Amino acid sequence: xxxxxxxxxxxxxxxxxxxxxxxxxxxxxxxxxxxxxxxxxxxxxxxxxxxxxxxxxxxxxxxxxxxxxxxxxxxxxxxxxxxxxxxxxxxxxxxxxxxxxxxxxxxxxxxxxxxxxxxxxxxxxxxxxxxxxxxxxxxxxxxxxxxxxxxxxxxxxxxxxxxxxxxxxxxxxxxxxxxxxxxxxxx
Numbered sequence: 001x002x003x004x005x006x007x008x009x010x011x012x013x014x015x016x017x018x019x020x021x022x023x024x025x026x027x028x029x030x031x032x033x034x035x036x037x038x039x040x041x042x043x044x045x046x047x048x049x050x051x052x053x054x055x056x057x058x059x060x061x062x063x064x065x066x067x068x069x070x071x072x073x074x075x076x077x078x079x080x081x082x083x084x085x086x087x088x089x090x091x092x093x094x095x096x097x098x099x100x101x102x103x104x105x106x107x108x109x110x111x112x113x114x115x116x117x118x119x120x121x122x123x124x125x126x127x128x129x130x131x132x133x134x135x136x137x138x139x140x141x142x143x144x145x146x147x148x149x150x151x152x153x154x155x156x157x158x159x160x161x162x163x164x165x166x167x168x169x170x171x172x173x174x175x176x177x178x179x180x181x182x183x184x185x186x187x
Contacts, residue, residue: 007180011112014115014179018112022108059088110143116180125186131181136177141170141173142173
């Protein structure tokens with residue numbers, strides 16, 4: 001068994017590496033630039049919604065209060081007339097990229113900690129680096145991707161967006177696995 005504390009350096013290095021790789025994938029390759037579609041007549045839609053002063057949060061439109069209501073003609077009529085949507089309302093003003101990047105780095109650290117912990121519980125010191133790469137890479141891949149598919153299943157997230165994000169997670173998992181595997185302690 002290898003302790004998480006003894007793997008602090010590979011955890012930190014892998015989190016930094018994933019953070020940098022994610023910057024490359026999002027800022028240089030730009031294949032995520034069409035993940036979100038623009039609403040037709042954006043200015044009019046924004047103006048129409050502004051008067052409601054909707055607080056920050058997650059919303060569903062239309063939304064029923066219980067399962068029984070889902071079968072009522074009035075609710076079914078709302079569904080059929082549309083629009084049917086899920087909506088995230090964010091705070092007004094400029095996007096706080098510093099805070100978001102900080103939280104993303106913490107998330108990368110957490111995924112790396114779990115990857116190292118599970119690998120350390122499964123393999124002793126001195127195990128082949130390929131074995132450590134497989135364990136850590138798989139755990140990191142799961143940490144970066146599996147929950148994305150829930151949004152595709154339940155919330156109709158775009159298939160292409162989820163596939164692109166899954167590809168990102170595969171890259172992040174490989175980077176994490178390579179670093180933890182390369183830095184795996186000798187016996």
